[in-house]
Amino acid sequence: MRVLGVDPGLTRCGLGVVDGGGGRAVSCVAVDVVRTLPDAPLARRLLEVSDAVESWIGVHRPDVVAIERVFSQHNVRTVMGTAQASGVVAVAAARAGLPVAFHTPSEVKAAxxxxxxxxxxxxxxxxxxxxGLTEAPRPADAADALALAICHCWRAPMLDRMAxxxxxxxxxxxxHKARLAAAAKGASS
Structure with a gap:
C-alpha cells in the first residue's frame, strides 16, 4: 500500500509518501514541505497547496491519502488555516478518486x-x-507527514478487519431478525 501523508498547513504543508508491505515494514518514497508566503492572498496560498498535492498524487500514485485531523488550538486563526489546507487536500484526493483517511495527532504519535x-x-x-533514514526529516512538518503515512500503513489493516x-x-x-419475524408470523398463523 502506498500512502501520501499530509500534515496540513498554510505556511508549511508537509508531504510524505510511504510504501507499506506486510506487517510493519515501511519505506520512504519521498518527503517535502510546500511553503506559501504568509502575506499572499488566502485563495492563492490554498491553490498552491492544492496544486502541490495534485502533483504529488500524479507523480507518486498513492493508494490513499492520510491527513492529520484538525484539532482545536488556542489560536483560532491557525486552526482555520490548517482546516482550510486540510480541505483542499481532501478535495484534491477526491478528484483523483482516492480514499481519504483522517488521523488525530495522538493516534499518529501513539502509532x-x-x-x-x-x-x-x-x-x-x-x-x-x-x-531507516540516515538523517531526520526537517522541518517537523516533513516528519509529521511521514508519521501520518506510517500510522495509516499500520492502522489500515486493523481498521479494515474491524469494518x-x-x-x-x-x-x-x-x-436473525428475519428468522424471528418469520417464526412469529408462523406462530400467529
Whole structure:
C-alpha cells in the first residue's frame, strides 16, 4: 500500500509518501514541505497547496491519502488555516478518486512512538528510525507527514478487519431478525 501523508498547513504543508508491505515494514518514497508566503492572498496560498498535492498524487500514485485531523488550538486563526489546507487536500484526493483517511495527532504519535503525548523530537526520531533514514526529516512538518503515512500503513489493516467484522455482525443481526419475524408470523398463523 502506498500512502501520501499530509500534515496540513498554510505556511508549511508537509508531504510524505510511504510504501507499506506486510506487517510493519515501511519505506520512504519521498518527503517535502510546500511553503506559501504568509502575506499572499488566502485563495492563492490554498491553490498552491492544492496544486502541490495534485502533483504529488500524479507523480507518486498513492493508494490513499492520510491527513492529520484538525484539532482545536488556542489560536483560532491557525486552526482555520490548517482546516482550510486540510480541505483542499481532501478535495484534491477526491478528484483523483482516492480514499481519504483522517488521523488525530495522538493516534499518529501513539502509532509511531508508542505514546500519544510524544513531543515533536520523539516523533521525528522514531520516523527516522522506522524508515531507516540516515538523517531526520526537517522541518517537523516533513516528519509529521511521514508519521501520518506510517500510522495509516499500520492502522489500515486493523481498521479494515474491524469494518469487515462489523459488516458481518450487521448481516447476522439482519438474518436473525428475519428468522424471528418469520417464526412469529408462523406462530400467529
Amino acid at each position: 509511531v512512538t508508542g505514546a500519544g503525548r510524544a513531543d515533536k523530537q520523539q516523533v521525528t526520531a522514531m520516523v527516522a528510525r522506522v524508515l 469487515q467484522a462489523e459488516a458481518r455482525a450487521a448481516e447476522l443481526a439482519r438474518r
